[in-house]
Amino acid sequence: MSQISQQYYSTLDQVDRALHQPGKLNDISTLVENKLGVKRIYVAQGIFGLFVFYMVFGYFAQLICNFVGFIYPAYVSIKALESSSKEDDTRWLTYWVVFSAFSVAEFFSDFIFSWFPFYWLAKVLFLIWCYAPMKDNGSTYVYSRIIRPLFLKNTNKIDNFNKKVEAKINEVKDAFTKKD
Structure with a gap:
């Protein structure tokens, strides 16, 4: 077999x-x-x-896909926040990090991939795999093999960029408050 x-x-x-x-x-x-x-x-x-x-x-496949990828995870994330266990918080936070990264990547590729007939099926199966109730589900896999290594490699660059943005925002805020 x-x-x-x-x-x-x-x-x-x-x-x-x-x-x-x-x-x-x-x-x-x-x-x-x-x-x-x-x-x-x-x-x-x-x-x-x-x-x-x-x-x-189906006509509303995109809506169903987004519903499946958001509603159930949001519900169990709220339950995780209300529980005293840290493990479920980590699990669902990992899901949302992967979901967010996937959403950003999808923004740039959606116009190409959404024309393929199996796109919404593949996406919904990917999202279900990401929150499947198993130890090494999709979120754990994608986070540990893709997101975490990229994050660790670029943490200093990201922090420096954030500091520059914060400084620019403070400059703009100061400029507006001085005009009043």
């Missing part, structure tokens, strides 16, 4: 186990499974297939 098919079946197994965990998702899955007479994993695969199809051909 190839590496990709092993990963696919492993992911299906994890999803199936999640659909059987006690809670609301299990209750809904049981109800749907009983009503349709179809195993819940097949229903989940069908819903995922429709989602993929819509993200490729």
Whole structure:
């Protein structure tokens, strides 16, 4: 069996186990499974297939992508801030750093990539990977391999630039306050 098919079946197994965990998702899955007479994993695969199809051909794919990449992470970030654990704060702060870096990079490339039919699907999958509830999710990977090394390499340059900007702002502020 190839590496990709092993990963696919492993992911299906994890999803199936999640659909059987006690809670609301299990209750809904049981109800749907009983009503349709179809195993819940097949229903989940069908819903995922429709989602993929819509993200490729749907009219509001960009809105859905931005919704998925912002609403849930914002919600759990607020919950993390309200909790006493530092670990969840670090996890979600890392997500927002990666999300921000991606948004800035996307600003310059969006007009090119948004014409590709799989762009919104790729973006939403990337964002979900970035906040996936696993140890080495996308945020951790991108931060540790791209953002952090760039930051460490350029920290002094960034600090000097910030000092110059701050000095310029203070000059402008002083010029306006002297006129009054």
